[in-house]
Each structure stands twice: as structure tokens, then as C-alpha cells.
Amino acid sequence: ELKVEQNPLFLSMQEGKNYTIYCNYSTTSDRLYWYRQDPGKSLESLFVLLSNGAVKQEGRLMASLDTKARLSTLHITAAVHDLSATYFCAVDLTGNQFYFGTGTSLTVIP
Amino acid sequence: DTAVSQTPKYLVTQMGNDKSIKCEQNLGHDTMYWYKQDSKKFLKIMFSYNNKELIINETVPNRFSPKSPDKAHLNLHINSLELGDSAVYFCASSQQPAGGQYFGPGTRLTVT
Numbered sequence: 001e002l003k004v005e006q007n008p009l010f011l012s013m014q015e016g017k018n019y020t021i022y023c024n025y026s027t028t029s030d031r032l033y034w035y036r037q038d039p040g041k042s043l044e045s046l047f048v049l050l051s052n053g054a055v056k057q058e059g060r061l062m063a064s065l066d067t068k069a070r071l072s073t074l075h076i077t078a079a080v081h082d083l084s085a086t087y088f089c090a091v092d093l094t095g096n097q098f099y100f101g102t103g104t105s106l107t108v109i110p
Numbered sequence: 111d112t113a114v115s116q117t118p119k120y121l122v123t124q125m126g127n128d129k130s131i132k133c134e135q136n137l138g139h140d141t142m143y144w145y146k147q148d149s150k151k152f153l154k155i156m157f158s159y160n161n162k163e164l165i166i167n168e169t170v171p172n173r174f175s176p177k178s179p180d181k182a183h184l185n186l187h188i189n190s191l192e193l194g195d196s197a198v199y200f201c202a203s204s205q206q207p208a209g210g211q212y213f214g215p216g217t218r219l220t221v222t
Contacts, residue, residue: 031208037151042200045210086151095206096141096165100153 002027004091006101013079014109021104023072023089031092032065032072036085037103043088047074079108113137114214116201122220123191130187131217133201141165141206142184144176147198147216159184160206191221 003026013019023032034046047056049065049072056063060083062075072089089101114135123129135142144156158166162178173189184201201214 033210035211035213042215043153043202043211043213045212048208048210050208088153090153090211092208094166095208096158096160098143098155098211100145100155103151103153105151 002093002099004099004101006104010105012107015080016078019076021074021087023101025070025091029091029093030067033090034063034074035088038085081108081110084108114201114203114212116214116217120218124222125191127191128189130185131199133184133214135182135203137203139203139205141204143202144186145200193221196221
């Protein structure tokens with residue numbers, strides 16, 4: 001079974017700092033997704049990465065995919081409080097089968 | 111207009127009861143899913159339907175039965191509810207190939 005691991009599980013960072021969340025997966029796939037979930041809310045799609053070397057950026061967030069290393073990263077630049085949320089990566093195995101990572105709970109401290 | 115909607119939003123029921131959750135998407139997507147999110151926020155896929163056909167049926171007790179009357183709807187019926195069924199259930203849809211998923215607001219099921 002595909003395993004998707006994220007680290008760290010919990011991240012507390014100060015405003016203005018940079019940090020990276022890592023997503024490792026155990027089986028070959030070139031489709032990787034990042035989602036954000038606010039407390040008590042649903043999931044919101046952030047990035048869709050569909051090939052080796054793909055890089056996407058939106059505001060202070062940048063996601064990348066290395067399919068050979070089976071690794072995706074979500075980089076946060078100059079964190080602000082509004083980025084506090086839980087971030088999930090998900091790997092699509094067959095086009096209809098998504099496996100989610102454990103989630104990273106991010107708290108940005110003023 | 112809401113892209114993916116679920117009803118009800120909250121569901122409190124007793125053990126042994128049967129309940130249903132409904133999901134509708136107005137995005138024209140071909141594929142719909144049901145996920146279970148437990149108290150530790152772990153998300154696990156339960157079912158995947160493509161154009162009303164069951165594609166994925168993960169290891170889920172057969173008390174859970176999905177039904178897709180058309181490609182815009184995917185309902186989840188749960189028989190003989192157990193305490194361990196308490197969770198948030200999310201419906202989602204996507205357009206293949208390789209489309210990202212759009213999630214519904216979730217249904218918080220509490221079994222007492």
C-alpha cells in the first residue's frame with residue numbers, strides 16, 4: 001500500500017520566517033497535490049504538480065515535485081498569521097485513487 | 111453556487127441506526143469520492159466513482175454502501191452505525207485526468 005509521510009507533523013514558526021514542509025511517498029507517481037484545511041473547515045486545493053521538476057507558486061507558498069526522489073516540498077516564505085492551517089499532500093496512484101499524507105499543522109506566531 | 115454540497119452538515123445518532131449522507135456537485139466532473147477524516151485529521155479514501163461506476167472500494171466495512179444515481183450525485187448509506195464510525199465524512203469531485211479535487215463542506219457524524 002502506498003505510504004505518504006509528511007514532516008514535520010506540527011510546525012510553529014514566527015511571522016517573517018521561512019520554512020519547508022516535506023512530503024515523501026513510497027510508490028512511483030507523477031501526480032502530487034497540496035491542500036490546505038482551516039480548523040473545522042473543508043479542504044482547499046492549493047497546487048497540482050503533474051511532472052518531475054514541476055514548480056508552482058502562489059503568494060508566499062511554493063510547491064515542487066521530484067518524482068525520482070518521491071519527494072514534494074511546500075516552501076513558506078516570510079510567513080504571516082493567515083497561513084496558519086493544516087497542510088496536506090496527496091498522491092494520485094491511478095487517476096482515481098488519492099492517498100493523503102498525515103498533514104502538517106502550521107501555527108504562525110506574531 | 112456551491113460547487114460540492116453535502117447534507118446534512120451534522121448528524122448525531124445512536125449505535126445501531128442506519129443513516130445516509132448526500133453529496134452533489136455542479137462542476138460537471140466525472141469522478142466523485144468519499145473520504146473519512148478521523149479525530150487525528152487523518153484522511154482516508156473510502157470510495158471512488160467514475161461516471162456512476164464504482165472504481166475504488168478501499169477496505170471499508172460492508173455496512174457502508176455508496177450509491178451514485180447520476181454522475182453529479184454520490185450518496186453514502188451506513189447501516190448499523192458503530193461508535194468507531196464517528197468522524198467527518200467528506201465528499202469530493204475531480205475531472206480526470208489529473209484534476210485536483212474539490213471538497214464538500216463535510217458531514218460531522220457522531221455516534222452515541
